[in-house]
Amino acid sequence: MRFVVWGTYCDDVLEKRAPFRQEHLDGLQRQKDAGLLITLGPTADTRLVFGIYEAESREQVEEALHADVYWREGIWTELQVHPWIQAF
Numbered sequence: 001m002r003f004v005v006w007g008t009y010c011d012d013v014l015e016k017r018a019p020f021r022q023e024h025l026d027g028l029q030r031q032k033d034a035g036l037l038i039t040l041g042p043t044a045d046t047r048l049v050f051g052i053y054e055a056e057s058r059e060q061v062e063e064a065l066h067a068d069v070y071w072r073e074g075i076w077t078e079l080q081v082h083p084w085i086q087a088f
Contacts, residue, residue, distance in 0.1 A: 002086060003061045005040070005051035007079040013046050020069045027068055036064060049076060058083065 010016055017024070031037035031053075040051030053061045061081045070076045 001055065001057075002038070002084045003053045003055060003058060004082050004084045005049070005053065005061065005065065005079060006082075007049040007065075008077045009042065009046055009049060010075055010077050013042075013075060016073075017070065017075045020073050020075065023069045024075075031064055036060070049079075052084070053081075 028037060028040060036053055036055055038052040038054055040049065042049055053064070055061045055064075058081050062079075065071055065076075065079050065081070068076070071079065
């Protein structure tokens with residue numbers, strides 16, 4: 001099943017994420033290699049994060065997101081995971 005993720009970033013995200021960015025990107029690559037992550041990234045104004053996951057359950061997606069350094073270090077301040085029906 002596919003899931004969409006919407007979330008928010010902390011204030012001053014570009015500065016605050018810098019020490020954690022490589023760990024974050026490495027983790028996303030592992031998720032992509034495992035077939036879990038389809039795509040993920042910020043909106044152009046870096047206020048929101050958007051992603052698409054392929055997973056067995058919402059809990060699997062939430063577990064992956066909460067293990068990410070951006071969540072652990074407060075770079076992401078809110079995350080919402082929703083089942084998604086791809087119509088086209």
